[in-house]
Amino acid sequence: MEENDVIFLQEKLSRLIHEEVEPLKGGGVQGELENLKHELECMRAFLRVADAIEDKDKQMVQLVNQVRDIAYDAEDVLHEQAQIRGNKFFSFLGKIPLLNPLWSKVIKRNYHLASEIKAINPKLSSIIEQYQKFKNVNSKDQSSSSCYDLRGDALLVEEAELVGIDKTKNQLIQCLVEGETRFKAVSVVGTAGLGKTTLVKKVYDDFVTKQHFNSFAWIHVSERFKIEEVLKDIIHQIFTTVNEAAPQGLDMMNRAHLKAIIKEFLGRRKYLIVLDDIWSIDFWNAIRNSIPKENCSRVVLTTRNPEVASTISIGSEGGHVFHLDPLSETESMTLFCKKTFQGNSCPLHLEKIVKRILIKCGGLPLAIVAISGVFATKDTSKIEEWEKIVRNLGSEIEGSGILQSMAKILLMGYGDLPHHLKSCFLYLSIFPADYPVECMRLARLWIAEGLVMEMEGNTLEDVAEKYINVLLNRSLIQVAERTSDGRVHSCRIHEFVREAIVSKSKEQNFTTIAGEYATVWPERVRRLSIHNTIKKVKQDKNLHQLRSLFMFGVQDSLNKASIPLLFGNNSRLLRVLDLTGTQLEVIPEEFFMLSFLRYLSLRDTKVKFLPSAIEKLQDLETLDLKRTGIAELPEEISKLKKLRHILVYRFEKESYMPYHNLEGFMAPKGIGQLLSLQKLCFVDTNQGGDILQELGKLEQLRRLGITKLKKEDGKVLCSSIEKLTSLRSLNIHSAEEDEIIEMQHMISPPQFLQRLYLHGKLEKLPDWIAGLHSLVKILLRWSQLIDDLVEPLGKLPNLMELQLRRAYNGTSLNFVKGSFLRLKILLLDELEELKEIKLENESVTCLEEFTISRCPMLEKVPEGIEHLRELKLLQLFNMPEDLTKTINRTNNGEDYDKVAHIPQVYATNWKNSHWERSVLSRGNMSNRNDEKGKSVVID
Template sequence: MAEPAVQFLLEKLSTLMVENVKLIKDVKHEIEYMRDELERMTAFLRVADAAEDNNPQLKVWVKQVRDVAHEAEDIIDEFMLHVPNTNGCCPDFVHRLIFCLKNLNSHYEIASQIQNINSRIKKIDEGHKRYDANLNVPNQGPSSSDEIDRRGDALLLEEDELVGIEHPKEEVVAWIVEGDSRLKVVAVVGMGGLGKTTLVKKVFDDDVVKKHFHNYAWITVSHSFKMGELLKDMIHQLFDQMKIPVPEAMSTMNRDRLKATIKDFLKQRRYLLVFDDVWSIEAWEAIKYVFPNEDQGSRVILTTRSMDVASSCSAETKGYVYELNPLSKEESWILFCQKAFHGNSCPEHLSDICENILRRCGGLPLAIVAISRVLSTKNESNVDDWRMLSDGLGSELEGNDQLESMSKILLLSFNYLPYYLKPCFMYLSSYPEDHSIEHNILVRQWIAEGFVKPKEGRSVEEVAQGYLNELVNRSLLRPLKTNDDGSVKISQIHDLYREIILLKSRDQNFVTTTTESDMVRVRRLSVHGSLGSSEVEKCGSRLCSLMLFNMVEPCSVSSILKLIKTSTMLKVLDLTGIHLEKFPKVIFELFHLKYLCLRNTGIKKLPGSIKKLQKLEMLDLKGTYVTELPVGILKLLNLRQLLVYHHVLDSYMPYNHIVGFKALKGIGCLKFLQKLCIIEISPGSCVLEEIGKMTELRRISITKLRTGDCVGFCSAITNLVKLCSLSVRAVEGDVLNFQYLTSPPPSLQRLYLEGELANFPHWIQSLRSLVKVYIRWSRLSDDPLQYIEDLPNLVHIEFLDAYIGEELCFKAGKFQKLKLLGLDKLESLKSVVIEEGSTPLLEKLIIQRCSLLQSVPVGIERLTNMKVLEFFDMPDEFISPLSPEKSREEYWKVEHIPKVYHIYWRNDGWEVYSLDGSLAHEESAKPGAAIVKTQGQRNWM
């Protein structure tokens, strides 16, 4: 993977050439030569990056290019460290430059270093020319025949390897043979190795399916398909099936004639065509015109790893998408025992080891079958052999011939990533096994590393979010938690894909973890658990990224600080959770630093020297005890995100549940800020006017707003036309009036209002993009539902002490997209009515501390999408009628809901009960307990 490294270097060289850095002639000439030579290499590199795994000689050449690009990047970074860009704003620039050059031993030393790099580039280029001429580098990466051969293995699985396939097969067969007569496309989507091909093959071979269609064909597409060969294969299958000779002139036909031949043949026939392994929408566009649509009940099935492909292809015919899921734990265990123990049960002394292996297989049938076959040859009495495979699965993937086929099938997903996604995906090898990946954090890290570049009409953050969506849609990231607007908030990488990119990272010196023995020439270091002094000495001085996870040894802190001191090239520094009381002074020497996270450390004060970090874009002090910022922060004009706050935790959220930072005079100079949390408004300050100047803000959280601030607040918010999330909390006891806001931000999606309101803000009714609204401690006398019931995209509502009326009525036909509803401490509320046709998509309802509520909501029995119903600290007389062992006077209304709990705060903890009075399983307790204990945190993250 050399192309991304070369691209980063080219951008850095271009920046150096256009910025106001005085370069003597020799330096400029050498840089121009380097740029020109590398630009010529990039086209070949894009092909070579995809093909290197299949060709050892090509792999060596790619490594040489990557290494020289990294070394050149380090030289440029070192140069810029001593010669900062001044943009012509400093009158004594020449004198400062001369002073810096003394430390560098003149420009001539830089020229000499770059000249040496250019000499190496020449030799590498000569090697490329010889290689390209003699070795015939493929144009499309891995050969299609190699890929098809490996995919063919999936068609040969025995019946005992098809655990869990019956239900998916029945569902897809029903889509194929039933329904109207229009042509429909059925897309089966999922990550590599899930069994998509196997499932569709069983559908294709089903007797009912065979009898239903006149003609059928199975076409393997693959990433590197050739259209002419694919069309000829279709013709052979269709004509041979009818025992008709293929057209004599077929060998000389162009693509258009081949397509016409197929289309003419299929007219007036009911056909079933399978296109296995479709990688792109473009591939589908090239194929789809051969299908006649004559209301014969024809069907087309495709398999793909991309949700974008599946959705796009099926949508055109109003067809179906079947998202294939991993096997359950039970199904995985059955399949594993069938192969590893020949159908026998697992010996007790191996159960823990086998469970760990299965956990890492993650329900992937391909992996379970491959690994269990390896284990089936091992002696069951030799526990060490089994444990070695469990603990060293990564090395087994690389060195075990029996696992080679599985590894290469998984590796296809990486090899066929666009060049710009490869470094983004490999970066995930920084994260520990089973780690939850927060997308907001990951996006900022990618940007700081230089992996993401803005596109015309889109910000760099929007481009990065698009990259994340691509990885999710390609089934390379598994969503764990989504936002209310449907976007993914937290995801996880499958263990085996993580092992694959760990191998790639190690091989390409991309990311190094402290769990590895080789820590030489480290560029990105991920510390898992601890870091010793001896490991620090191995790292070298070229570190550009340092991330910490699960720090367990206080003695590691000194090693971390020692490492930072020697790593002046750092761009990303994440010290989350490290035991610190003072801000480490060594950080102030990191000239290139763009991302700094000190989340959940013990830091209490931020020094004024923070102003030295001129390139800083992200400063995360969430969970620290910092409540004031130095004036020096105003010098950080590149800041995009500033997060400074901590939570006050309790069983239930107190009014002052979050502590932010005192507003700074002049903070409006940070014009590039997109996220600002949480800023406290001081009496008599001009901060609201300053906030109105930050027109790039997407999210802002404001606290300690006073009655007299309302006019200024409304004026400031009017200017923030890009705002998507607004949180505002009043000083306790003050009444807020937001009626002065005549033009609210049109793109506002999330709104959090905390504190007493004079009346419900009328402008909320105009927020067509609003998906979430929280109203807390507002004590409104008017029913708030009437003002938000027609919002077309509203998904999530939470009321906490927000309404003093006795009834809430969800009117018929309203709240058509609502999925989550929380009612907390509505102490006068006696009844909730859900009229027929209202809230049809509601999935989760939480009712807390509504002591006068007489029964569950009227109409709840009609809400067929309900999944979770939770009651917190509700009176016994409310809960008792819901028991299935009582009179069932109320139980019948909620018996269709899978999870119903009543929960109480007792003995400094939550006790969770099912409706039958039994103590619920611990896993059942987590959703309710998490909602209450971290309620405030969830709203501000």
């Protein structure tokens, strides 16, 4: 229970106190609610202080947990009252005289409610008294010093034994001592545990470096830095390196005076200053004016935040950014064996276990060194002991000082997170190890749990997007998959980070995980995440305070025996129910008793029918029925005014890209009443123009998917889309592959549209597409256009991905000079008449991936492909053998030289009911850095 949860409770209390009618006046309820509201104010102050010191004081941990429990109890009482108020019985009472005998029942119920609140208030008051003991603790002074001590010990221990670092070290030294005669800022960026500090320390201490510069300083930067202290530290170090005493009276000098001393001293020398672990650009802005830039001196900084690295280094003329990557599988094994087996190779009988260990380490040298220290003391003949440690890594982290230090370093960005973001981060403990979490799914879950704070001018989804970016920039989560335009589609957390937050989550009773192995259950279960089997759910546990229920990889049947156990009256307070991929065929009646449910996912289940009882879930915000058998929504769905996301679609056929592979759903009349909808996919518009007109009322829509569109309905659809000014993604499928998508009627399309997918025949490319300056991706499928596509699309300033699938019937595609200047991904599929592709110099200059598929008339590699220096991947699917021969390295193909610079060139063909891939070329891998630090965009 974090501070924003307390605020959530206070808001509920305010509504109860100020908006209740006569039923609340009996039984003394109102006075007790006022008292409880006052206590919740005290809780907010308590949590702010406790948050900074709870990791350092076990008594404080206990107090915080007690406060969380009491806050949950208060919420239960409020929910119960809300449930009573929502009952039709009270609506009836409001219409009868106060003296009616029925009122005695109301007063009796209120006395009971008042007694429950009375039981809560004394408990809370007692804890607040204990809190006074900690009132004077200065959280800022204690917040981060121990982490940085640990960081210095763990990252720099036996640095010479690390592997995979020498090449980068030499490159970094060369960057510092050679080349430009002017100032240069060099950034080393990467996630925690990659060895940024270790690398820079080796460079800093190297003989070549010491000979080149004559003044040095190494500054450890904390996130809560004090600029005056940093400036004094620099002064002491730079004077010490030349054996001079620092000026007297530094403690009495102001910031400007300190900066002047540094600038005057360094202005006469070649200096090297290391700023280790910068968290934000604020630090650089605070110190930059004290660093002279007239000579060939250097500043090296390490950071987890790619945006900080780019801003500082690219912002300085001649700057450079080094991205550190995780160790390869071979390097990881070398390091582990060096530390665990004293340099000997891994015993054959332990190879499988060691590989599993290294997967958990994720290529992080820090993690490998830490965990190898644990296994180095274990008997190599006792396989079961090794297996037990791997299986119970969480408890090993709790019990091992080495692993605890490592986990704290990986979690350094956690301690200074705001209260609400800590809860959001701990929420990731719900998911299994190495589980890629879709960012949109995570945002919806956070919102349903009330973890996302409102921010003026932003939707809750916008705010959740900001949260994810903060966690990414602090390296607390990692990118699992990006879209073509750099958006983060999914994320994951490092295995050791996950184990650490699972432990913290258990300590705070934030989440209970029921997995394959024995779990110690808390007295009260708030969030339950079931992994693999429901057999581990304890039947004697009371789940009446359960807020969220997840299932991952559960193949057990959800039947009459298991459903009451999980979803009976015990779970009436459930907000989130995610049964993705479970063996569920019929939605149980118990689901519709969950009146507080906000998030319901039955994705990938076998459910085929949605009952009209769905109208009982008045708080529902997300309904995810993706890849189920449901093809129609009941009319009652239009009564769920809080719905923000409706996902109902599936892919019917498994063969390669048939036209009718997507099935949407029949939308009910009245769907236009769902004014909070942001995502609606995919609506079957075979019902006619009435549904299309309704869509125009959904002005908050950001993503819209349409199926089975007929030509005669195009005008109505265009009229509706023009009203959807918030639309970011539009996906339209025609009723048949030869059915024309009539989209020329659009005059003012949504100007912020970023992704456009048109599946069906086009008489011509709609004129309005050329004016979509925010468009980053476009897919045209079965368009069968004859007119030139390059000229109108090539001028789109932000287009990064273009897919043409049976979209063009011409014989030639000519990418003229100056076109598609930001395009990164180009796919050409089933262009059956295409005979040549010309890529003029200074066109598609940023192209990284180029796929050509099923173009039978194309027998030559695209002309001008040799100019595409950023191209990393060329893929040919089911292309003529004559073409593949011309670029095959082994056959000395005549056009091989044109593709020799491309790191990966593949030819893939469908043979004998499976794909066969041939490697045609592996060009020299250029030292390109993957783009880092791009924002996640929720769509």
